[in-house]
Amino acid sequence: MIRSTWFLIIICLLICTGCWDRKNIEDRGYILGIAIDAHSLEKDAEQKPPDKMKETDFGRIDMTTGKPEYDMTVQLPIVKKSPTVSASGGGGEGGGGESMSWQITQSGDSFLSMEREMESRVSLTLFYEHLQAIIISDDIARAGLDKMIDFFLRDREMRSNVGLFVAATPAKNLLEVIPRVEDHSATYLHELPTNSERNSRVVYKSGLGETVICIREGNDFVLPWIEATKDEIKMKGGALFKKGKMIGRADEVDIESINLIRNMYRGGVVVARRPDDKTGLIVMDVFGAKTKIKPIIQGDELKVDVYISIRGQYAEQIGSGGIDDLSDKFIEQCERAFSNEIEKQCNRTIRKMQKEYNIDVFQLNKLLRTQKPGYWHEIKEDWDRIYPDVEINVHVKSDVRLVGNKK
């Protein structure tokens, strides 16, 4: 008797525990992307008649704590338009240049209140576990990420590998893009950095987790800068952040150099002039790179040696009539040409980061803190003053291992 009573109590408690949190999958609003802009939805003085109301009119919020500061746009997939649902006869008419997602914009001064306000307009419970990308407008980025990022760290549904991107104002335009291949712009955006294995000109690690670690530790960092047409998004260089605030932009060549110096280069292409014919070009398909940085302290002077070794394939030549003359000597000359090209490119970026922006995007501070802690302890307060004048020498060694399908 006692045994069966116990059994019943435990079963009831276990079942009841689950009931409270039951949520049907079709009742969830899966947020795929978020765009954050500075507030621009001005409240009209007069109340419009219902037939004149637009979607943006619902986005305004009655505040109790001051003025709205942000406009948050979320992207929700319209499930009934999904190709899977259409195929199974569940309705749907997606495709053909028609958006398969709904972008809802809400203004406010805190992200939680904006989210809850949106739920007065959406019949679904908003859910962040499948969030793919957060796009921040440049004016918000310039004001400082540390100011507004707390919600995205504290909320239990957020994940640290959500991609962070920066775009020109209004960032919500990026979510409006109707991609040609993917169903939703946020998933399209999330997949773009995966090509960093083949294209070194995109920012490789730009997740929420890495960014927050940089902000907390006071490291400078770079986030991908994105631009869009109505059906295409491009990662076009990066946004440079110093002390959590955006201070400028890096072009795609800079991003390639930054990836190389920070040992984050995963693969790409190097183009150089032909050693035997300056009008022709040689191309190396790089499939691996390794960088070692060595700080050297001589007296009070800090010098940094950057050793980059790249290996790849002689992939293409342009000019010189397609002569098949890949002798060992020629390959050696090509390797030198590739090395010089990379050194030149890295030196250009280093100069720009040191002199133009005074931004330690190579995270030499972290290197000094871990490798020369005594020295770092003495100079850390003056690092901003010291950094622009630090001598950084780049040494590149190229290794052509394959020559492709012909000699």
Place this chain on the structure above:
Amino acid sequence: MRTKKLAPWQIMVLTVSGILGVDILIVQHNMVSAAGVDGWISLTIGGMVIFAASIPVIYLMRLYPDKDVPQITIEVLGKWMGRLALIPLTVFSIVYAGLSARIIGQVLKMFLLDKTPMTVIVVSMVAAVIYLVDKGVYTLAAVVDIIFPMYMTALILLVVFSVPQANLANIRPVLFRNAGKTAGAIIPGIYNFTGYGTIPYFMCHLKSKKLAVKPYIIGLGIPVLLYIILTVITTMVFGETTLRAILYPILNLSKAIEFKSGILDRLESFMALFWIPMVFASIVIFTYISVRKISEIFSIKGKGKKYTSYTLLFLLPAVAMIIPKDLNVLETYNNLKHVGIFYISIFYPILALVAGVKKRVVKQK
């Protein structure tokens, strides 16, 4: 017929499960908050101290192979002194089990069951715990046996999948102008191994006559090694500053791992299946030892022991729910371990000393 006695390897499993528990979710945060990037060094030294602290425990078990801690205490210190000495230990184990239930409730509420009231989570867990304790040592050990390989596999997988995200620079420089703090964090390092004293409650139920010292030592080594590895890996993934800010680093670590393809989309849902039983096993062990102590203090025998367990069905949730704020629960839990380990670390050596002297006197007579 199978004898309802414990095998030596079950001693190892019970030692590991007694030490692990909610601590595994918070140890990394606590150690890095106390000693910065060198938290793992304090933890390593703390682990070594625990091996030394186990010597009087082993000595007592050798002297009284067929008795558990409450019986040994009453035998060595006498009826009244023994019972008096057991009271703080009993309070400690009850509060420890109650607060563990509360912390696991908090974690469950935060990561899985946000709408379920805390009371329901805690009461359901405690009810399952009491049911198991009521069934006796053999059943308890058998259930912990089933749980053990599950959570060990999950923890090893977590470490393996986290390696690609780890950055060696985050754990450097080692001991740079931090020796004082690192030394100061050794004691908090020891707190995490409070469970080392639970094994003398089970050793007397061993099938063989030979004491299972080796399984006990291995059982102590596994959590020490696991805690060190997890502290190192979380420091390497999150860095010192972030680790100070997040309350449950292991859960954040499992959330950060994503599988691009395959049947397992996210690791944390898989992990949840294992860390809940892991904490459950620890609560079961501490509840069992509480019941044993209460039974000996009040000389409860036969069916009375059953009612002692039922009393804890109300007492543990009451302890768990007494503190209203989540953050205060973690603080109280850490303070409790502070007091608990202090008492345990002097209790066992004194008991061993008195037992040794008594034995010698008897021999001389």
